[in-house]
Amino acid sequence: MGLFRKIIYSFLLFLLISHIGLSSAFAVTGEHPVLIISSYNPDARQTSGNIYDFMEEFERLGGKAPIALENMNCKSFSEAPLWKNKMEELLAKYQGKRSPVLLVLIGQEAWTAYLSQADSIRGNVPVLAALASRNAIILPDDSVDLKTWMPDAVDFFHDFPNSSVKAGFVYEYDVEANINLIKKLYPKTRNIAFVSDNSYGGVSLQAHVVEEMKKHPExxxxxxxxxxxxxxxxxxxxxxxxxxxxxxxxxWRVDMYDGYFMRNATYTMMEAAGDVPTFSITSVGIGYWAVGGVIPSYRALGKDMAHQAVRLLQGPDSDRVEVEVIPNKIQMDSKIVKDKRLDLSSIHQPIEMVNETPSFYEQYKYHIWTVGTVLVVLLSGLFVSLYFYYHTKKLKDELQESESALREAKDRAEESSRLKSAFLANMSHEIRTPLNAIVGFSDVLASGGTSVDEQQGYVDIIKTNSDLLLRLINDILDVSRLEADRVTFTIEKCDVVPLCQQVLASVSQARKSENEFIFECDRESVDLRTDTQRLQQVIINLLSNADKFTRNGKITLKLEVDDEKRVATFSVSDTGTGIPLEKQKQVFERFEKLNEYVQGTGLGLSICKLTVEKWGGEIWVDSGYTDGARFVFTHPFEIEQPNK
Known part of the structure; x- marks a missing residue:
């Protein structure tokens, strides 16, 4: 089976485990299945991966029994009294002709729910367990206050000698080894603060720690x-x-309110703990917080479970109990060990280090791959260029055979040259003006001999022209993106009345204008679904344009709403110089400036037109307004993302 098929299969299995509740995930096509009961804890991906590996390997090894999958849907410890009944219901569901030939328990909740059953309910069906700890607790009844209950820890091997569990893999959380590790590295330690959450794993691990800490009265x-x-x-x-x-x-995954947390919770604890030496018994925090710890050597178990299942069902030694304890290992964070200057010489067992300084290749492998990729791309580009060069040369030779085709190509080339020249001329003109000011006044500053006030004046001029040059480049990029349909609107609900008031105040303050800015709207609130930044850009461009051509006058931003047509109409009116009727359509063209002596790029109105049309509106100059100039644009109540 290919890798892609395996990934899809695991994903589908994960979805099934996540959503089917207590229903069977797979229909039992025959009698006496292998019954898998999954806890469904927050490690669902790990669980689904192991189940898939088990099923695939079981089939490959010749397993004949059909497979049934049940899910207990366990979450926080607050619902622990229900798990015992869930397990009893599931075991009762598979009786008689449907009684399983093998019971596979996955996860600690399913494991403890099974161990909490009476012998008569557990029966004699052989059991295989995985993803559980040998240290457990027996589930309480409904009368117990779960928040204050301090259960006794039980050990599977010592307390359940006659269990039906014949095979499996269990973890052993070695509290004693972790305490000894702490004492070796921090011999002045007098207190051990143990963090556990509101899950079965947290409560059972706490009970185990409480029991083990009795060995250390100091x-x-x-x-x-x-x-x-x-x-x-x-x-x-x-x-x-x-x-x-x-x-x-x-x-730490579940708190007292049953809220789920992942790594962000431990990061919060890490910030609160400060310089407190931190160790882990479960691998939580190792790699970014904990110094280290003695932890289980976690690994995928699905295939090993399949081998044990086949042995139980077919092998001559099926009565042999073979529950394997996953070995532990010492894992330390190399970076923290170096930062805290810890001496590891007293630890005589092998240590697995994380966060070690990688080799040159490991450290720069992405750079190496990037350089290699760039070289490949460049070589590919060279070969493609050569191909197109010879291909173009061939086409040119063919075109030369036809006088009419050659003339057409010549005309196209001249037109392209003319358009390019016009664009470069506009660009040169617009860029040269601020650059001349920047260069000229920079030279004046460099030459010295000027007073502090004069120098500050020159700096202000340089900054003003630098801002103008930056706006020009930004406007050119905006026009290019809009014309190439590479604009993505961030559409959200917005009350545009306070937005207009804020924009009006910002423009007035930023331009230090002597004009009076007025906002008119007969409603206190107007909700539109729009791209707020793009709408602000259009209004700011129109207000700034009006301010440039108005002296000691009034600039009015007006908002009107047509509920029947579901359209909002914005208008910006000024009492300035106005626009001649014959040039009112030209103002929306790129680099079009009616007055060459007024500062500006000539792109603002072009950007406004392209943006308004992208959201399905219209923009125009009101030719009936004679007190100055009035620009009007419309905006639908709701806009959709423009098609690319």
Whole structure:
């Protein structure tokens, strides 16, 4: 089976596990299936991957029994009393002709729900367990207050010697090894603060830690329990930890309100813990926070589970109990060890380091790949260019055979040259003016001999022309993107009345204008679905344009709404010089300026026209207005993303 098929299959399996509740994920096509009961905890992707590997390997090894998949849909520890009944219902569902030949338990919740059943309910069906810990707790009944309940830890091997569990893989969280590691690296430690969350894994791990810490009466145990805390109260308590305290991380996904948290929660704790030495018993925090820890060697177990399942169903030694304990390893963060200057010489076991300084290739492999890719692209471009060169030469030779075709090509070339020359002329004219000012006054400043006030004046001139040059480049880019349909609108609901008032105030203040700016609208609120930044850009361009051609006059921004047509109409009127009737259509052309002596790029109105048309509106000059100039544009109540 190909990799792509495997990925799709795993994804579909994950969706099934996530959404089917207690329904069967796979129809049982025959009698006596292999029954898989999954806990469905927040590690659903890991669970689905192991289930897929199990099913694929089981089929490859010749497993004949059909497979049924059930999901307990376990979440936080707050619903723990329900799990026992869920497991009992599932076991009762598969009785008689549907009784399973093998029961596969995946996850700690399914594991403990099974162990909490009476012997008569568990029956004699062989059990294979995985993704669980040998250290567990027995589920309480409904009368127990789960927030204050302190359960006793049980050990599968010691407390369930006659269990039907014949095979599987369990983790062993070694509290003793982690305490010894802490004492070796921080011998002054007097307190151990243990963090656990409001999940079954957190509560069972806390019970195991409480039991193991009885071996260390010299250490004070501080429990930071997610059943009675949120990430915020935990953070407050981390701030108040006494001196000589080491932090031991268990699990943190669910808080007292059943809210799910992932790595962002541990980052919040990390900020609160400050310089508190932090270790992990489950790998949580290793790689970015914890110094290290003795943790299980986590790995994919699906295929190994399939081998054990086939052995139980077919092998001559099917009665042999073969529950494998996943070995532990010491894992340390190389960067933190170096930063804190920790001496690891007292640790005589092998240490797996993370965050080590990579080799030159590992450190710069993306750069190397990038350079290699660029070289490949350049060579490819060279060959493509050569191909097109010879192809073009061939076409040219063919065109020379036809006088009419050659003349047509010549005309097109002349037209292209004319358009290019016109564009360059406009660009040269617009860019040269601010550049001349920048260069000229920079030379004056460099030559010295001027007073501080004069120097400040020259700096202001240079800054003004630099801003003008930057606006020109930005306007050219805007026009290019708009004409190439490469604009993406960020559409959101917006009340445009306060937006207009804010824009009006901003333009008045920014331009230090002597004109009076007025806003008119007969409504207190007008909601549109629009791209706020683009709408502001259009209004600002029109107001700035009006301000340039008006002296000591009035500039009015007016907003009118037509509910029947579902259109808002904006207008900007001024009492300035106005626009001749014959030139009113030309003002929207690129680089069109009616007065060459007025500062500006000649692109603002062109950008306005392109933007308004993109959202389905219209823009025009009101020819009936004679007190100056009035620009009007429309905006639908709701606009859609322009098609590219």
């Amino acid at each position: 250490l004070n145990l501080i429990l930071l329990d997610g059943r009675t805390n949120t990430i915020y109260t935990i953070s407050d308590k981390l701030h108040e930890l006494p001196p000589n305290t080491a932090l031991l991380l268990g699990t």
